[in-house]
Amino acid sequence: MKTTTAILLLAIFLYGCADKSPQTATAPPPPALPVASVISGTETTFQEYPASIEGTVNVEVRPQVSGALEKVFVDEGAFVNAGQPIFKINEQPYRAALNNALAAQHSAEAALVNAQLEVERLTPLVQNKVISEFQLKSAKATAQVAKANIEQAKANVSTAAINIGYTLIKAPVSGYIGRLLKKQGSLVAPADLEALTQLSDVHDVHVYFALGEKDFVNFKDQYPGQTLKDKLQQLPAVKLILADNTEYAKLGKVDVIDGQFDKTTGAITVRAKFPNPQGLLRSGNTGKIRLSLQHNNTLIVPQSATIEVQDKVFVFALTDSNKVKKQAITVIGKSATNYLVKDGVKAGDQIVLSGLDRLQEGAVIAPQKATDKVAAITKK
Template sequence: MSNIFKSNSMKRLILLSFLLITLYSCSNPQNAPMAAAAPQLPVLTISGGTVATDASYPVSIQGTVDIEIRPQVNGNLEKIYVDEGAYVSKGTPLFKINENPYREQLNNALASQHSAEAVLINAQLEIDKLTPLVQNKVVSDFQLKSAKAAYKVAAANLDQAKAMAASAKINVGYTLITAPVSGYIGRLPKKQGSLISATDPEALTTLSDVHEVYTYFSLSETDFINFKNQYAGNSINDKIKNLPPVSLELADNNIYTQKGRIDMVDGQFDKNTGAITLRATFPNAKGLLRSGNTGRIKLSLSHANAVVVPQEATVEIQDKIFVFTVGKDNKVTKQPIIISGKSGTDYLVQDGLKTGDRIVFKGFENLQEGTVIVPEKESPKALAKN
């Protein structure tokens, strides 16, 4: 009994000692886990300035003259003098329509004209015969007046016959279709022997004068205001004269060897798109560009009081771009921003940041919302291009 009592007392003593050691350890601050130190990260302060951006705009390319070649008379296509893609000079024969029906119409019209001429001569002879008789009072002047009226009718009929003959002659001329300008022939959907009509929905071919080409592109209202404000001049025409040459990027991403000039601004904005159309003209002596080509015009636009951030200071998540802003208490916040363009390796910020804001420049990959950081000295990289 005494041994059992001693054993239980020993157990109580050991348990009490363990509890005292545990309580001492928990109450001793030296043994508590240390709080994680705030990360030191480089921080940038946003400043405003004037920034130049290289913007590109899709263009449609057209020849200075793009025309459809259509017949003006109906008939069988008798000859085709050119091939698809050929270069032709102004006045070169392109197509020949069977002229026999129109030649016969011309012959009939000429015969009618000759007949009307003979009738007019007879009417004049009648007047010549009656005039002295009336003067000598052999016949009444009524007959002379009737003869003069018949003469006027004959003259009118002759004029009508001449008009019919001229119209028939024009139709004969229409059977030979020539090139109205110099340029390149397009596709030839009609083949020799086809029956063609002036009302056909499809043209015989197209003809493009591409010694120069027009490139049309559109600017938004904001871009257009920025674009025109950076050049001197009291009017749009004055400003156009001061515009620098522009470059054309082709569909294969190569730059066209010749520079172009902007020479036209549309008279009004498109009410549906809110954009305005501009035209740049490029020389094309070698014919490397054709109507229907596509490309992009490269323009340099100046933006005053712009806010830019380095691309490396941003993170893209689900098609949205974020930066980590730093508050007065050095807490970071994930801030979405809206990008309006690029300038080199920087983003042009439309919304989400303002001058004076601070952002984390690097090392934000593992930052959490609300984390307190220790800002390091700002990067020497300037945000605003002055």
């Protein structure tokens, strides 16, 4: 019993003598994150605008005389040269009208001969005072009327001949035939609501797009020149993006800006001209115009070095004692994988490139120089 008591007393003594000071926890090291300097440079951004395509000349082909459509010489979509026959209207009624006009002309010419003979007959009689001078004057007036009738008859002949010429409808320009809305045998007239067809000259095409007021101001401020004409000459070539999102092979040139803004849309129409030697583009096509905009001495920040919170873009900038500060930046455009920044940072500022989802305002990091790959992205 004494032995057991001695053991318990020894255990209590040893426990009381044990070191009761708490153990100090070791703080984790700050995270090692890549950082890089914000740089400035020249970057080009691109803005796309919906566009419509038209041939340089789009002509409605309409009849100038009425009649039955006797022949159609072309098919839809065919290419025709200027002056090539495309429709024929039955000319028989107009041929008959020409014959009538010719007959009326001959009759008027005969009437003039008779009137002149009457003048010749009465002239000596008046001179010899056989008849009064009034009769001679009346005969001369009749001759003048006969001359006027001849002129009118000639005009009628010319009109009839012109109408016959109108029965053969020729292509006014070279281009592609549209839909043939009237078929052979149809009755046609100048007053018809629908044209016979449309003819598009598309060896070059005009591409129309619209700029809003703000875009138009930026558009004008971007390029040198005192007048809008001077600025148009300084514009770089533009690209056409087709409906399937492929780039058209030829570059275009902006050549015309409308004289005023549309009051309804608040936009101004701009025209670019594209060559179309193979006829791949047709009137009625749609696409997008891609305009380039050059930014000189702009700040460049990789998109991967930013976070978005409530429609604002932030970076983590490195401050004293390797602490980070969350700073909002103003983005004015994108180029490849970079943001173009107006303010919020300045050239030379150190920003964190990755691991942003784990950072908080005021956190301490162990900054590491960015890898060559990241640095290359930053400097693009």
